[in-house]
Amino acid sequence: MQNKYLVIYQDLLEQIEDGIHPVDSYLPSENELKTQYETSRETVRKALTLLSQNGYIQKVRGKGSVVLPRNKFDFPVSGLVSFKELQNKLGEDVQTHVLTLNTAQPSRHIKKQLLLENDDQLVTEVIRTREINGERVILDKDYFLSNKVEGLTESIAKDSIYQYLEDTLKLSISFAKKEITVEDPTEEDRLSLDLTGFHNIVVIKNYVYLDDATLFQYTESRHRPDRFRFVDFARRHH
Amino acid sequence: MQNKYLVIYQDLLEQIEDGIHPVDSYLPSENELKTQYETSRETVRKALTLLSQNGYIQKVRGKGSVVLPRNKFDFPVSGLVSFKELQNKLGEDVQTHVLTLNTAQPSRHIKKQLLLENDDQLVTEVIRTREINGERVILDKDYFLSNKVEGLTESIAKDSIYQYLEDTLKLSISFAKKEITVEDPTEEDRLSLDLTGFHNIVVIKNYVYLDDATLFQYTESRHRPDRFRFVDFARRHH
DNA sequence: AAGTGGTCTAGACCACCCA
DNA sequence: GGGTGGTCTAGACCACTTT
Known part of the structure; x- marks a missing residue:
């Protein structure tokens, strides 16, 4: 600063x-x-x-x-805002439940997402649900390179992982790639979320990189369609 | 250049x-x-x-x-790529059907989207469907300030409006705001698209601005969920 | 003609990485 | 210590808008 x-x-x-x-x-x-x-x-x-x-x-x-005119609730959303930040802006009754927090050898699928090749890289898995006004509407599945997120506890996961990473661990998040698609709910989605009456789930896959261009986190954020909204501001670079 | x-x-x-x-x-x-x-x-x-x-x-x-590594099909998608450009990249069998092309006084809803206040501003409406591999999967509804898009014809709308705007009319598109949500299909969606077996529609609302910061286009792009994919690259500006 | 932003220059000092 | 990128300076000329 x-x-x-x-x-x-x-x-x-x-x-x-x-x-x-x-x-x-x-x-x-x-x-x-x-x-x-x-x-x-x-x-x-x-x-x-x-x-x-x-x-x-x-x-x-x-x-x-x-x-330029700015709709108050629109920004900042494009990019890398954490759930905690969004929550503060929206001011709704929101709760986070930590379902899983463990460190282990990653599955083949996760190894592929994190572009891991050697077998000794451990991965920390965090699975959380987000409850808004009493309904569980978002399922977040995070996968971190374990050695980069030492000391991650359940109470941190319940609060804000990003704040911990940036403020305490001094990790410098640099950029991210996102992919948004719409899919059929999995069995896990049905068990973890309140999906009665809903036929689809919005999936946001997020690949997060540090300053030195290393990929260190893969996140799958699964939203009930009625609770999903994505806003983007983009300039045309000729 | x-x-x-x-x-x-x-x-x-x-x-x-x-x-x-x-x-x-x-x-x-x-x-x-x-x-x-x-x-x-x-x-x-x-x-x-x-x-x-x-x-x-x-x-x-x-x-x-x-x-940095780049997945071939990922980019450029964030932002302002036109359907025509995407089509070229994807290389699939794609057709565009022009359902409506007319210039008239805008409805209240459209006036609001384009932030119009005086009553004499005419708006050009273009409604098109996109057919991929024989199925109508995208419904595009465009609204332009009429005086900015003179000479727009059906054959241009069938090809690429953006190419016409930039190359022929020399309009300089500067930036856009996008909002992505998931909604229930309207009657118009059901009539214009092949939606059997689908319960939702992905709606991309797009507000496009010129170099002088004037809002000149509002677009609603309505996608069948299985054919929707949005990719974003975002840097964190500290 | 005066004011605006867009581009470009030739330097300077700093923080960081690595051999 | 030598190379790298990050920041900053004090100028310059240009294209565009407005009066």
């Missing part, structure tokens, strides 16, 4: 969220910001580029940086 | 796709590339940042830029 461009980014973001720069208004020009923050224009531009990539502003040549 | 950093980007991308830089290998260092392309380091870095954002490489401090 000491980086100048991040400070400017956070600063402007806060001002946008506080309504100091309302939707459809222009931010101060790059030259003004350069003076305001006593920095170079390229550094200001780095901050503005970040705002643009995250969907907060649109830069228009010859005019300036316009603040 | 004259921009130096885009030339470098395209050049490296081609080399990656041709296997000159295989997965897990390192690209030449920024200093080497700077010399190779007779440019400054910041310009090289712009090209590498683009590659990184699009999921082709991972930059590792102190080491270099590693080429």
